[in-house]
Amino acid sequence: MNQPEVAQPLSLDGSIGEGGGQVLRTALSLSLCLQRPFRIENIRIGRKRPGLQPQHLAAVRAATAISDAVVEGDAPGSTALSFAPGPVRAGVYHFDIGTAGSTGLLLQTLLPALMLGEDDSTLTLDGGTHNPLAPTFEYLNQAYLPMINRMGPQIQAELVRPGFYPEGGGRIRVHIRPAVHLWPLQIPRRGKVLTLDGQALVANLPLEIAERELAVLQSGLAVHAGGLQAHRVEDCISTGNAVWVSVYSEHITEVFSVLGEKGVPAETVAQSLVDQVRTYLDEDVPVGPWLADQLLLPMALAGQGSFRSLEPSAHTTTQIEVIAAFTGRRFQVRPTDKGHVLISLE
Incomplete structure (x- = not known):
């Protein structure tokens, strides 16, 4: 009797591009979606602590867990991993990273497969919700997920409690209603900027810190007093501070955030955020540098789409390389004007 054909594992070099955990996370997402096994070597080989760390192992x-995959090499510090997924199962899942590792990056690893599933899913993810080198919850909820919802799925996210580095202990809950297929995204322009609002969050710290940050936002940006809000929470195990600005435009919402640092004045933290927002507004592009690389994978699954952004970051070019390895299709990056580019998949 003939045996069913088994797809040959795709071979990946984890040191390509920016050489971090993004290569692994993108590979996991595409492997789940396309049911394509892969083997990756040189995982984070150039980093201070190479190989799989707790946040990567959690992914x-x-x-x-959601696919009954067969895995080899999933051990702390491992620089090589083999992953062969089974069919993805919708369901109710609870995953604890165990550290302050990013719940947002874990969500972005699992979401593509679950939003194309046959039934609803609910994810409860424990770990960090406000990390220095990862998307904050507010960014996910106001900038990233609305773009995903525009493609057909319906995703609702809730911040149960914040978690800051190094204690973690945060929790987000996400409900996923899948789509039969994904609509392509077309974002050629930002349109008119409608309004800006600014918010600051402190966990187990004086509210005065948040209020000082908001005063800087009010003086440095066109944010009206009614669009400024300070929040203080105590029912979490971590201590930290985050401040963010949401830029609402006709065709897109972008979110920029900065985390407070011990010994850095609140005014300095907020001013760095003002500078980020001003740069975005002056450039007159719809998609900022972080959202650019995060939209590529869902656009690849849709098979079509385009958006205008700034010169691609290392994360964006790395994402393009990994997507091409799995799908054989490459995004086109065409210069337009003022240093902007049009990134498209046709």
């Missing part, structure tokens, strides 16, 4: 094990 591997969560991807394994």
